[in-house]
């Protein structure tokens with residue numbers, strides 16, 4: 001897959017700046033796992049997650065399916081860098097995940113950030129942060145489109161009201177045949193604040209082409225569906241137990257991960273195994289080839 005030129009150009013300029021902010025490096029020297037150094041399976045993997053530490057993958061693996069490495073800053077991948085993006089594209093071409101989960105950072109697109117838009121002390125710093133977030137969102141959309149193009153499945157997750165959903169680049173992908181959106185509340189999947197254990201609604205949206213998504217990923221919290229009444233939802237603002245409530249809520253609750261793992265299992269149970277990656281398919285010898293051909297008389 002070739003990345004669009006505008007993504008590459010932005011990646012080169014913004015990625016370097018971001019890497020410097022993160023680790024004091026001069027740019028493209030940030031560590032990135034080399035795809036060639038990773039073990040290559042003999043058959044494609046069922047699941048892989050990007051912009052995420054291992055969260056859902058262990059649950060998918062627990063159901064007996066194969067998973068690829070979880071790709072995130074925390075696992076050595078700075079996807080703001082062009083080199084890391086290219087390594088990931090190479091890795092995906094080898095592993096060919098049946099289902100790809102994409103959870104790009106949402107901070108700059110959040111409602112809180114949007115409400116502060118005109119009250120910031122330094123608009124320049126904000127603009128830089130926004131462009132960094134936009135760069136990662138665009139790359140996530142590129143990965144989503146590539147999964148669709150290859151006839152595979154993808155799930156892209158962001159908060160329900162994130163401004164990223166209204167971007168024209170997002171709408172273009174959302175209008176792809178076979179792609180749909182679902183909205184659900186994470187309180188129904190057990191999301192609670194860390195210290196007080198209060199339910200957090202965190203309404204979330206998926207963009208996906210995976211038809212086997214479990215019903216929990218299209219269920220909102222209403223008096224009919226609520227599992228925590230009479231306890232009300234906690235606001236995702238401020239701190240609790242020394243940690244930001246908003247940051248704590250970025251970790252998917254266990255039922256979210258279980259639901260995604262079952263969704264992947266439902267899909268893989270009903271799909272024929274895709275072809276092996278080209279490089280790993282041993283060429284058949286002439287005798288075998290002829291044996292597979294129908295005879296001229298048939």
Ligand SMILES: [Zn+2]
Nearest residue numbers: 187188201221
């Ligand atoms: Zn609720």
